[in-house]
Amino acid sequence: MKPFSEHHGRSATKLCFIGDSGSGKTGALAALVNAGHKLAIWDFDNGLDILWEFSDPELLKANVQFETYIDKVKIQGTRTVHVKVDSAELSTKSLNEFINGEPTDRIMVIDSGTHWGESLLRFAMKMNPGATRWESFGPAMEMQEGLLNAFHGVPWLNLIICWHKSPQDIDPDSGLSQFYPSALGKKLPPKVGTYFNNVIAIESKGSGENATRSIRTVSGKQLELKTSAPRSIPAEIPLAVDKNGLAQRGLAEFFRIAQTQKGSTQS
DSSP states (O other): OOOOOGTTSSSSSSSEOOOOOOSSHHHHHHHHHHTTTEEEEEEEEOOHHHHHSOOOHHHHHHHHHEEOOOEEEEETTOOOHHHHHHOHHHHHHHHHHHHHHOOOOOEEEEEEEHHHHHHHEEEEEEEETSOOOOHHHHHHHHHHHHHHHHHHHTTTOEEEEEEOEEEEETTTTOOOEEEOOSSSSTTTTGGGGOOOSEEEEEEEEEEEOOOEEEOSSSSSSBBOOSSSTTSSSSSSEEEHHHHHHSSSEEHHHHHHHHHHHTTTOOO
16 A cells, blocks of 8 residues: 555546537647647547647647548448558557656647547457448447556546547436437447546537637536546636637646646646
């Protein structure tokens, strides 16, 4: 047994970041860039260009590393066919090298967990050509959960996985769906949050010029959320920009508060 003074505490933050497609999850990473954090991004959505819009370009070039993983598709008649399925193999090798390498304060980002899961599913189908897409879900889900478990077990790892929302479990009284991170299948999404010490979401209000976006950290009727510092982290943190249009607050403020405690320093 170790004394609790040796616990890694909040110096490492593992974050499940949930939002609808186009809600601003990727753009929200710019606030971390502008605050001086270093990021390593595994890009499965091919949508990182938004970071140029809201990031200090010099910090973006100096502190952000990325690799995009997209399986090659071609059109055959009226169908699209994946003709080169290697994104799952390449990304898994790279992710394992990162978490088994020297400890670093660089934040590992998977954007998004949704399309990452799809790449694992295509790999499962590739490995068992006789199986249907449905039959391949089981092995693919095991791979995705196995990797989540591996990340969960690295005490120094700062991690963000961006997820789309997946509706499940309609409440018979309200008629509302419960939402979870859109991991593979039906059984895995409700379990995803157990691998993170923080589960937060982007919330949009209003429309057009009056639209505002913020990070939500407190559970609502349809989405269970949590943080490692519920007494310190506000229920809502605005996504803001400064006079130069650079992202401020948002995830940068979240990380600052989540990683601040007696006896630890901000990474």
